[in-house]
Amino acid sequence: MSSEFISKVDKEARRKAANILRDKFLNLVEQLKKGEPLVMEIPMRTLSNAIYDEKRKLLLLGEKKLRRNFLDLNEAKRFMQTVLMASIIYDALVSDEYPTIRDLYYRGKHSLLLKSIEGNKIVSEENTWDEQKESDSVIVDIEVFTSLLREEMLILSKEKGKVVGNLRIRSGNDVIDLSKTGHGAYAIEPTPDLIDFIDVDAEFVLVVEKDAVFQQLHRAGFWKQYKSILITSAGQPDRATRRFVRRLNEELKLPVYILTDADPYGWYIFSVFRIGSISLSYESERLATPDAKFLGVSMGDIFGNSRKKPYLSEAERKNYIIKAKDADIKRAEEIKNYEWFKTKAWQEEINTFLQRKAKLEIEAMASKGLKFLAFQYIPEKITNKDYIA
Amino acid sequence: MSSEFISKVDKEARRKAANILRDKFLNLVEQLKKGEPLVMEIPMRTLSNAIYDEKRKLLLLGEKKLRRNFLDLNEAKRFMQTVLMASIIYDALVSDEYPTIRDLYYRGKHSLLLKSIEGNKIVSEENTWDEQKESDSVIVDIEVFTSLLREEMLILSKEKGKVVGNLRIRSGNDVIDLSKTGHGAYAIEPTPDLIDFIDVDAEFVLVVEKDAVFQQLHRAGFWKQYKSILITSAGQPDRATRRFVRRLNEELKLPVYILTDADPYGWYIFSVFRIGSISLSYESERLATPDAKFLGVSMGDIFGNSRKKPYLSEAERKNYIIKAKDADIKRAEEIKNYEWFKTKAWQEEINTFLQRKAKLEIEAMASKGLKFLAFQYIPEKITNKDYIA
Numbered sequence: 030m031s032s033e034f035i036s037k038v039d040k041e042a043r044r045k046a047a048n049i050l051r052d053k054f055l056n057l058v059e060q061l062k063k064g065e066p067l068v069m070e071i072p073m074r075t076l077s078n079a080i081y082d083e084k085r086k087l088l089l090l091g092e093k094k095l096r097r098n099f100l101d102l103n104e105a106k107r108f109m110q111t112v113l114m115a116s117i118i119y120d121a122l123v124s125d126e127y128p129t130i131r132d133l134y135y136r137g138k139h140s141l142l143l144k145s146i147e148g149n150k151i152v153s154e155e156n157t158w159d160e161q162k163e164s165d166s167v168i169v170d171i172e173v174f175t176s177l178l179r180e181e182m183l184i185l186s187k188e189k190g191k192v193v194g195n196l197r198i199r200s201g202n203d204v205i206d207l208s209k210t211g212h213g214a215y216a217i218e219p220t221p222d223l224i225d226f227i228d229v230d231a232e233f234v235l236v237v238e239k240d241a242v243f244q245q246l247h248r249a250g251f252w253k254q255y256k257s258i259l260i261t262s263a264g265q266p267d268r269a270t271r272r273f274v275r276r277l278n279e280e281l282k283l284p285v286y287i288l289t290d291a292d293p294y295g296w297y298i299f300s301v302f303r304i305g306s307i308s309l310s311y312e313s314e315r316l317a318t319p320d321a322k323f324l325g326v327s328m329g330d331i332f333g334n335s336r337k338k339p340y341l342s343e344a345e346r347k348n349y350i351i352k353a354k355d356a357d358i359k360r361a362e363e364i365k366n367y368e369w370f371k372t373k374a375w376q377e378e379i380n381t382f383l384q385r386k387a388k389l390e391i392e393a394m395a396s397k398g399l400k401f402l403a404f405q406y407i408p409e410k411i412t413n414k415d416y417i418a
Numbered sequence: 419m420s421s422e423f424i425s426k427v428d429k430e431a432r433r434k435a436a437n438i439l440r441d442k443f444l445n446l447v448e449q450l451k452k453g454e455p456l457v458m459e460i461p462m463r464t465l466s467n468a469i470y471d472e473k474r475k476l477l478l479l480g481e482k483k484l485r486r487n488f489l490d491l492n493e494a495k496r497f498m499q500t501v502l503m504a505s506i507i508y509d510a511l512v513s514d515e516y517p518t519i520r521d522l523y524y525r526g527k528h529s530l531l532l533k534s535i536e537g538n539k540i541v542s543e544e545n546t547w548d549e550q551k552e553s554d555s556v557i558v559d560i561e562v563f564t565s566l567l568r569e570e571m572l573i574l575s576k577e578k579g580k581v582v583g584n585l586r587i588r589s590g591n592d593v594i595d596l597s598k599t600g601h602g603a604y605a606i607e608p609t610p611d612l613i614d615f616i617d618v619d620a621e622f623v624l625v626v627e628k629d630a631v632f633q634q635l636h637r638a639g640f641w642k643q644y645k646s647i648l649i650t651s652a653g654q655p656d657r658a659t660r661r662f663v664r665r666l667n668e669e670l671k672l673p674v675y676i677l678t679d680a681d682p683y684g685w686y687i688f689s690v691f692r693i694g695s696i697s698l699s700y701e702s703e704r705l706a707t708p709d710a711k712f713l714g715v716s717m718g719d720i721f722g723n724s725r726k727k728p729y730l731s732e733a734e735r736k737n738y739i740i741k742a743k744d745a746d747i748k749r750a751e752e753i754k755n756y757e758w759f760k761t762k763a764w765q766e767e768i769n770t771f772l773q774r775k776a777k778l779e780i781e782a783m784a785s786k787g788l789k790f791l792a793f794q795y796i797p798e799k800i801t802n803k804d805y806i807a
Binding site: 224 | 422423424425427428513514515516517518520521522523524525527528529574575576577578580587588589590591592593594598599600601602603604605606607608609612613628629630631633634637638639642643652733736737738779781782784785787788789
């Protein structure tokens with residue numbers, strides 16, 4: 030690799046990750062030397078070990094651990110997969126490679142042949158793995174085993190998040206002024222922990238689910254008018270966008286408001302930002318933003334409630350509301366039972382939805398005029414603290 | 419709108435588009451004044467009027483026109499929709515709005531009521547439109563009627579394309595150095611015609627289908643090593659990415675190489691960049707890059723051919739190749755019949771695929787080492803002109 034083009038930040042990150050990975054797996058060599066059976070103790074990633082921490086408002090991995098024993102026939106293959114993957118990742122780290130999880134799947138995919146003692150006959154043949162979900166699962170095992178996120182091991186991924194606003198960052202060898210991106214935006218890197226925040230002149234962070242609405246708000250100068258940082262997750266947020274938002278909140282102490290469609294899918298996007306995803310609770314501690322607020326669009330914005338008038342007229346409701354589908358209703362009923370949606374405000378929100386069977390897209394608000402969306406609806410709701418926490 | 423935050427470029431673009439739109443529709447007023455029947459003549463967008471221009475290597479709209487007559491019962495609704503949409507777009511232009519096509523759907527969605535002469539009874543009720551596909555179709559009519567692309571009317575959209583490389587551009591009020599984006603990238607604006615190219619120090623453009631592979635090549639310093647501009651379409655390219663690539667080719671005279679998976683979906687992505695999409699041939703003249711080359715991954719890279727050795731060993735083929743599904747075979751047979759795939763090289767490519775029934779992802783090449791992908795495979799193929807034009 031032409032290593033002169035690789036940033037110093039990356040080189041340092043590699044060195045750190047390689048050391049941790051090596052130390053953790055050298056334990057196995059120690060076990061061997063002592064004649065002990067080879068065993069890895071890995072935190073369990075089952076639903077029963079995903080615990081919602083009321084106080085920290087995070088979905089965390091519990092204390093339960095599984096023992097992966099090389100001499101157990103049921104676990105030998107998974108043991109082999111784990112060590113194989115760790116060695117591939119280690120090789121990638123020390124060779125200045127930037128694999129993706131798809132790469133890692135390919136890199137490790139081959140057949141192990143058991144030959145007869147004479148060496149001329151294949152007695153048995155076993156694939157390391159067949160499907161990517163097997164190798165992905167092993168990567169997660171290595172993450173929880175080493176407490177290194179994949180990004181820290183320089184494993185890259187597709188990245189959809191974009192940002193603009195009054196913030197200067199250092200990424201790689203460059204300083205980037207996120208207020209000087211013209212009509213375009215800055216596409217967040219897949220390893221947001223390697224970003225340095227240099228200076229910021231913003232009062233809050235607004236995260237918009239939809240890329241097209243982000244484009245509109247950006248173009249209209251929203252973040253200039255209300256000193257802020259504007260982000261889009263372009264749908265379901267990826268890891269890097271979540272980590273970036275968390276860092277803005279935690280390190281720069283900026284409040285985070287999330288704007289999605291008014292439907293269970295939008296609530297779930299909010300939930301992933303705020304709490305973490307159920308299947309990946311081990312990463313929540315680093316990726317979730319427990320302080321994030323759901324700015325809207327809320328059922329109260331559409332129908333009004335005891336505390337406020339609706340933003341929509343009767344005629345607008347008639348034209349804009351989309352009837353909820355059965356799948357939406359089912360999803361809402363599931364979400365209603367999530368631990369972290371069991372607050373008064375959320376139960377009221379979800380109940381109103383179930384009663385009215387009505388969804389609304391952010392674009393319906395934009396169609397009332399971008400002026401309305403950018404310079405009335407959003408700032409008014411922030412000022413009035415009209416959000417769901 | 420806080421118009422001080424809106425770029426001058428946008429203001430000028432608005433003024434131009436509003437004038438063209440107004441002039442075109444003022445013709446209808448002229449017809450009325452003269453007592454003529456109201457008729458719009460709009461280029462037909464049927465498959466039979468999408469013509470492949472051999473010489474320019476573009477899919478273009480033919481000469482056929484349809485007459486939309488207000489007094490024809492079958493056309494009155496569509497006539498009304500067209501005029502309604504034009505007036506909404508015009509209003510948006512002069513009010514500094516940046517609608518999306520979803521917005522425009524909502525903005526125009528309402529019921530027209532026909533009341534009795536006494537005015538106290540609703541005799542008939544008709545919705546302007548019910549589904550977005552109706553309003554979208556009318557937007558396209560307006561595009562071909564006025565020869566204004568939606569982007570020129572400041573209609574924004576979701577945008578996935580990213581770019582890095584030795585290029586400085588002016589976008590909005592800012593000058594952006596695309597070689598100074600750190601580990602992140604520049605997210606292309608939805609209106610790439612408003613970008614000014616300031617200076618460039620690059621020898622070619624490499625477009626990568628997959629965002630994750632883009633991240634890898636970027637991080638490894640590919641575009642620094644081989645003075646180039648690196649772009650990802652993140653899957654099927656959107657309009658802005660296509661227009662941006664076309665402008666790099668046409669205005670900066672840079673050769674464009676496209677790197678996709680070796681499968682019919684990848685070929686189609688190439689085809690959209692090079693020729694245009696069948697359903698939207700009216701836009702090809704502006705968005706397509708007839709000079710774009712398919713760099714790979716090709717069947718020859720996998721299996722070799724009479725002219726070269728394969729890049730993969732027998733063992734690698736065994737581990738990396740994905741068996742083509744029935745849908746892939748069907749797609750390949752369709753593509754084989756497209757006019758612009760009827761060259762010797764493409765027919766050989768597609769026939770090999772149909773014979774071998776084998777697909778390959780770019781990631782399989784990356785798994786042979788990023789060094790191999792970035793610093794051997796890609797540059798070697800460019801140097802040897804080992805691509806399909």
